[in-house]
Amino acid sequence: MVNHKAELAVYKYLDDVTQGKSIMSDAVINKITEDIKDALHRQFNSKREEFKFRMSNVGRPSCQLWWEKNHPKKRMPKPNTFIINMFIGDVIEALFKGLLTEAGVSFKNSDSVTLKTNKNNISGTYDLLIDGYVDDIKSASDWSYKHKFDSSDSLKNGDSFGYVGQLAGYAVASNSKLGGWWVVNKNNGQFKYVKAKNINVQDEIAKIEKTIKRANSKKLQRCFEPEPEKFRGKATGNMVLNRNCNFCDFRQVCWETLQELPAQKSLAKEPKMVQYVSMGKESVT
Secondary structure, X not given: OOOOHHHHHHHHHHXXXXXXXXXXXXXXXXXXXXHHHHHHHHHHOOOXXXXXXXXXXXXXXXXXXXXXXXXXXXXXXXXXXXXXXXHHHHHHHHHHHHHHHHOOOOOEEEEEEEEEXXXXXXXXXXXXXXXXXXEEEEEEOHHHHHHHOOOHHHHHOOOOOOHHHHHHHHHHHOOOEEEEEEEEEOOOOOEEEEEOOOOOHHHHHHHHHHHHHHHOOOOOOOOOOOEEEEEOOEEEEEEEXXXXXXXXXXXXXXXXXXXXXXXXXXXXXXXXXXXXXXXXXXXXX
């Protein structure tokens, strides 16, 4: 299923290259190289900025931002592959823009914009504008590509990284229309366009303002509660971490009883690891 006319253009260009009917111009190769060089400096040679509200984080859960703002040193250590993963995302963005250029797709490249809310000015840099619509380029794991980015609805239902609010902020700040996400599967190179549907931009901006207010409060206000663990449709009596908290760097300090253990009810030889918040009396028979 094709959701954007540019998809067909890029696929056609890639087919032509594969069949030896086309090449990539030196100008585009040079531009991709420059962007990757900038990404190397940004990821490996730049000091990480202190916390501030940015377009890339204001769509995230307010409780996560509260921890980042007030207790940044309590963050769980990043894995030593974190920077590599971030850099891969930068490379994919640079390459995909090059593919769009070679495919004859006209777009306005990244630009810095500022979203003005009631009490804050939030800055950020969008990825590209096509025909007046603002788009973001995202690299995704195979699972995220198939499930999280199946549609804008599935993204909204599990948007712990704040992609929806981020795109809405870019749309308002750039005085553009809401476009969508160009998503590239890091596992196999597949790509698709996920159109931003059923999203009210003004509602998203209101959520951002509420998020900032909660993140600025003196007391932590949790966004999510633990979920009951189930086995074969029945509750086990154990409570597990809410799925929206799975990738939060502050989950251990936020939930002091958190422990990662093999699934307590499993018939697998190697049970999957589960993040338990509390262990209760079993109700599975």
